[in-house]
Amino acid sequence: MLTRAEAPAVASLGDLTEVETPALVLDLAKLDRNVGRLAARMAALGVVLRPHMKTAKSREVARRIYPDGYGPITVSTLKEAEYFAADGARDIVYAVGISPDKIERVAALRAQGVDLVVLLDTVEQAKALAASAAGPLAALIEIDCDGHRGGLAPDDATILTIAEILAKGGVELRGVLTHAGESYGCRSPQALEAAAEGERAAAVDAAQRLRAKGFACPVVSVGSTPTSHFARDLTGVTEVRAGVYMFFDLVMHGIGVCAVDDIAVSVLATVIGHKPEKGWILVDAGWMALSRDRGTSRQAVDQGYGLVCDIEGRPYRDLLVSDASQEHGILSLRPGSGETLPDLAVGAKVRILPNHACATSAQHEAYQVVGAGAGLARWPRMRGW
């Protein structure tokens, strides 16, 4: 028998048998691989990668990405901005439209030396920023590239109106930002490449129109996990944002962005019962541990509430979490499957790959990290607003 010092790195997986369930597991080797893959891709395309911390919400994950000190990051809440700023982040884009009552918190971070840049797409927001006495502010104008959510069309005259209001009010216009949210609905590499090009073109178009009117617009920010992996040309773009790429998930696999084996997060669960007459295995991970996200229900392959793996992360063919209540998950075979149920006794442990890494991870207080050394590490997550 090997001693711990002699054991191979994967031996730390064995420690998962001792973890109380349900629990969120993070595979560090897969995280590193995913992070390295997009970093290399962005470097080859000549743009800055600005990782979106809304998925991981963890200082330890951020430090893994930036072992030599923080580079640029994106956040989805001011509390994320405050949390990462307290850990050393100094270059942050808050990529959700600013509301007037949040300006004071933004200014407070900027007063501490954090270059926190806000997002807007209305004249009302521009006026609120311009009228603020809270200190020098900086903003990006949100551009709509695919009708997904917010933002202004590149040729919308409101963009110039906003730029003028900001300029008069002493607010720095940093540039433009867009997000190809519709890329999550793409079903082919061609469609993903087209979504990436549409995202690039809309942002560059808006930036050029601003520059033609005398606004410098140094930043042209685009990004989503699907488009960042399929963009072939990013001419005119200065930075790319992505978040779920660190972990990946079954939705990303369904789109064709990653392999199942790339998914770095899973929910560890314990078998608590059986219903053999129904072909059910019951586990102690329900929607509280998995989230209610059913993103793959709109894809070609519906993965239920998640795909079930053994404790080492190897998927059982066709075994899904077919239903979930608050603290119960029901495992059963995919309809029409020719497989047989694995023999999982009460007390046995499984790992469940999530539909949506952001949503599932948010249900947990911490990661149980596999591969960070001889044993398991515990990396906390932040939450709230």
Added chain:
Amino acid sequence: MLTRAEAPAVASLGDLTEVETPALVLDLAKLDRNVGRLAARMAALGVVLRPHMKTAKSREVARRIYPDGYGPITVSTLKEAEYFAADGARDIVYAVGISPDKIERVAALRAQGVDLVVLLDTVEQAKALAASAAGPLAALIEIDCDGHRGGLAPDDATILTIAEILAKGGVELRGVLTHAGESYGCRSPQALEAAAEGERAAAVDAAQRLRAKGFACPVVSVGSTPTSHFARDLTGVTEVRAGVYMFFDLVMHGIGVCAVDDIAVSVLATVIGHKPEKGWILVDAGWMALSRDRGTSRQAVDQGYGLVCDIEGRPYRDLLVSDASQEHGILSLRPGSGETLPDLAVGAKVRILPNHACATSAQHEAYQVVGAGAGLARWPRMRGW
């Protein structure tokens, strides 16, 4: 103008304009009314109510229900048991099937004087309890009344096998427990009454079969929020469990268990943008604040990600959260509605009633409590396992 002391109780709603969003709001008057309604109903039917704390996960809510000291409660996780026990709870049912690795934590609470009772429905679990040297344990056998999830049919011989294993192992058999989970799919008072009667009959049948074999089976525990509100007769039942009844939600309204006006929790959000050409209003509450729960999508009236109200909690007719991303909600009118969009400027606040109170509340760290005094109170929530 009224001073604070002279202002009516509802004036505290005005304080919501100062709350940072998104935030979870709890209306204390509605909580009290809901709690009082079911308590009166159970008293009239002659059974004990054992409130399920999985919905509120809050000591302050528990103390509101039990102002003179804790009575019986139900929990869905051992961490809930530990949290409420630390606050004084001494009579707790852990209503999720026990896994062998959790027995030590159960025994530790019991050693502190907490009558924590576990649930099981397999011979494997019975053997694990019987083999435990962790201290005297007590258990309920889970009965299946409607094929919803776990549990044994009342005439399943395994029930007696389990009872015998427990008896030989020195584990106290407290009785039987069932949950009419299928009642969430009922669509008429008649169907709900039938579900309640089915739940009662299954539990009483199982208890009688145990008693016929010499097992005392003092506890006959049933319950769900729908059946507890529609049961007409609970003969043979000793206690009823319910959780979401404290808050109610749009799913419960869709089933016919409550009025919209009974819903005690809502998510406060701020308008951050508009897409007039699409009929959209954007707010800063996405699925992170609302949860991914879309329970009403399977009901006659689909409420999207929630029904939108003004800051005082009055619904805008037909205004729903029609889509949600992590930190964005899109408000739009129900398809086919003849209403017009309300005039909500950037910075305006709304309150969103949830599909599922348990899931939405779980996304938040605390309640902003309206009606607990002159201003707002902050009541923390617990989480985890």
